[in-house]
């Protein structure tokens with residue numbers, strides 16, 4: 001999906017809402033933006049429900065042209081390494097559905113809506129290119145939203161097989177994107193990778209490295225979202 005950020009407006013520049021789960025992520029984004037007043041950064045809280053509710057509230061003011069879900073994330077091995085950045089090609093609620101003895105059935109297959117929200121392909125491509133030009137390690141791929149972080153190699157493998165093209169896993173993107181969709185506003189998810197998706201080992205999370213990558217990424221946003 002591609003959207004004209006300036007549709008219906010003549011001279012103005014775009015206003016961007018960025019939702020992060022926690023304050024350490026928000027602070028990294030704010031440092032990167034370096035006082036640019038076209039961007040507002042708000043806390044989504046952890047998980048898709050909080051993210052959806054708070055994004056709906058923030059968008060009610062009617063002043064934003066695009067919404068970004070940003071923060072740290074787990075990266076799928078071979079797709080997004082620790083310290084790298086993932087720009088979403090699609091936002092997927094990976095655990096929204098039913099478990100059965102034969103395997104997982106998504107809400108799409110159940111006929112209850114869609115677990116996938118498309119992003120603005122043109123913006124995703126421009127951001128990826130700008131980050132690459134700045135020398136940052138960036139990949140484009142599907143970013144999964146889960147309510148329970150993956151904690152075993154088996155679940156990581158099952159998710160990677162079930163969602164071909166999955167690059168990262170986080171907990172808020174689908175909520176932010178759902179709210180953006182309700183308002184008809186384009187959405188993108190941007191994640192810096194703090195850990196590999198797989199067996200839980202919090203001591204192996206490289207949070208500072210990921211927050212630095214998030215800050216560096218945020219410093220590029222003003223040139224992409226004009």
Ligand SMILES: O=C(O)c1cccc(C(=O)CC[C@H]2O[C@@H](n3cnc4c(=O)[nH]cnc43)[C@H](O)[C@@H]2O)c1
Nearest residue numbers: 021024025046072073074149150169170171172207
């Ligand atoms: O402890 C800290 O200093 C700290 C600083 C910044 C962020 C955190 C978080 O715990 C953020 C939680 C947030 O991160 C996403 N996340 C990160 N890795 C994964 C993962 O492997 N699977 C799913 N989500 C992940 C998620 O969006 C959380 O909301 C701590």
